[in-house]
Amino acid sequence: MNVTDIIHGALAQGKTRFAFELLPPLKGDGMQGTFAAIDPLMEFDPAYINVTFHRESLKQTLRADGSAEWHVVRRRPGTVGISAAIRKKYGVETVPHLICGGLSRYDIEDALIDMDFLGLHNVLALRGDKSQNEERFAPHPQGHAHAADLVRQIAAMNRGEFVDGEVEVCHHSKFSVGVAGYPETHEEAPSPEADLAHLKAKIDAGADYIVTQLFYDNTCFFDFVRRCREAGIGVPIIPGIKPLSTVRHLTLLPETFGCRIPDELRREVEAHRDDKAAVRRIGTEWAIAQSRELKAAGVPVLHYYPMGKAENIIEIAKTVF
Numbered sequence: 300m301n302v303t304d305i306i307h308g309a310l311a312q313g314k315t316r317f318a319f320e321l322l323p324p325l326k327g328d329g330m331q332g333t334f335a336a337i338d339p340l341m342e343f344d345p346a347y348i349n350v351t352f353h354r355e356s357l358k359q360t361l362r363a364d365g366s367a368e369w370h371v372v373r374r375r376p377g378t379v380g381i382s383a384a385i386r387k388k389y390g391v392e393t394v395p396h397l398i399c400g401g402l403s404r405y406d407i408e409d410a411l412i413d414m415d416f417l418g419l420h421n422v423l424a425l426r427g428d429k430s431q432n433e434e435r436f437a438p439h440p441q442g443h444a445h446a447a448d449l450v451r452q453i454a455a456m457n458r459g460e461f462v463d464g465e466v467e468v469c470h471h472s473k474f475s476v477g478v479a480g481y482p483e484t485h486e487e488a489p490s491p492e493a494d495l496a497h498l499k500a501k502i503d504a505g506a507d508y509i510v511t512q513l514f515y516d517n518t519c520f521f522d523f524v525r526r527c528r529e530a531g532i533g534v535p536i537i538p539g540i541k542p543l544s545t546v547r548h549l550t551l552l553p554e555t556f557g558c559r560i561p562d563e564l565r566r567e568v569e570a571h572r573d574d575k576a577a578v579r580r581i582g583t584e585w586a587i588a589q590s591r592e593l594k595a596a597g598v599p600v601l602h603y604y605p606m607g608k609a610e611n612i613i614e615i616a617k618t619v620f
């Protein structure tokens with residue numbers, strides 16, 4: 300079953316399903332760590348599991364003379380393979396992410412063909428972030444500048460149109476496509492209105508649903524849904540939730556994800572800054588309260604970002620699902 304059908308099924312039944320996101324293992328690691336993270340979450344009957352996609356990063360080493368040398372490294376390859384392995388082991392649908400950054404249209408097509416052969420018919424289509432040595436995101440010379448172009452490529456492939464034209468005999472892929480949305484506006488967008496217009500372009504290009512960037516104030520999400528609907532975006536919108544778990548998150552999360560930490564949450568965390576367990580509990584309770592309110596509002600799926608640490612997601616899922 301594809302994820303779009305799962306989401307619409309949940310909406311039709313008035314249910315809220317549980318879903319979560321994982322990173323592929325670090326290069327050289329096996330799959331056991333990933334499976335160990337998934338095992339305790341399976342009791343909550345995940346609707347699907349997302350697997351992130353990682354482009355190259357830069358690593359600095361020092362030469363004998365003390366000067367710096369930069370190397371391109373790709374630390375987490377294997378998104379497509381681990382997505383297929385998870386689907387096979389647990390019988391749950393997986394959603395590999397696919398990005399524009401660092402990839403040509405042919406690289407993207409190859410990945411999509413592999414996914415199709417492996418029975419993966421879901422994809423989250425993203426642009427990806429700029430690489431560490433770029434001031435602005437620079438597309439691959441034969442690649443895409445915006446996620447909407449990637450969605451267009453996937454939609455074309457679903458129609459049997461490949462990068463170098465149509466083929467004579469075509470097995471049509473049927474990818475269900477999700478895209479990212481930003482309740483608090485993407486950092487590069489000149490205005491919330493422009494960001495929304497760009498989101499609409501992704502839907503018009505063929506995306507089936509939206510997964511949001513993480514947020515800590517549900518009013519941002521509700522306002523975003525209202526603005527999307529007013530802008531003519533009718534597809535399901537899945538909220539992304541990440542429990543805050545350390546004091547450092549107070550600065551790191553806004554810097555990395557452009558999200559605002561509500562004063563009440565910030566004050567509570569600050570008041571317990573020397574007690575790691577208390578900070579973790581405050582973050583978990585906040586995410587539980589957020590999840591309950593979103594569930595009561597009828598969202599079809601809650602998408603959790605455990606970022607490798609599943610314990611707090613287990614606590615949240617036990618309480619909410």
Ligand code: FAD
Nearest residue numbers: 351352396425426427428445446479485487488494497512
């Ligand atoms: P786009 O939709 O292309 O938008 C990027 C920016 O460009 C926005 O500011 C938008 O307003 C603007 N824009 C879009 N179209 C145009 C246009 N035609 N003209 C001018 N401006 C335009 N990153 C990864 O590397 N790997 C992952 O696995 C991953 N998973 C993610 C999952 C979710 C749910 C989310 C929310 C984000 C994820 N990201 C991931 C991060 C994402 O790649 C970044 O946020 C990236 O900076 C933007 O990606 P996008 O797909 O939203 O890009």
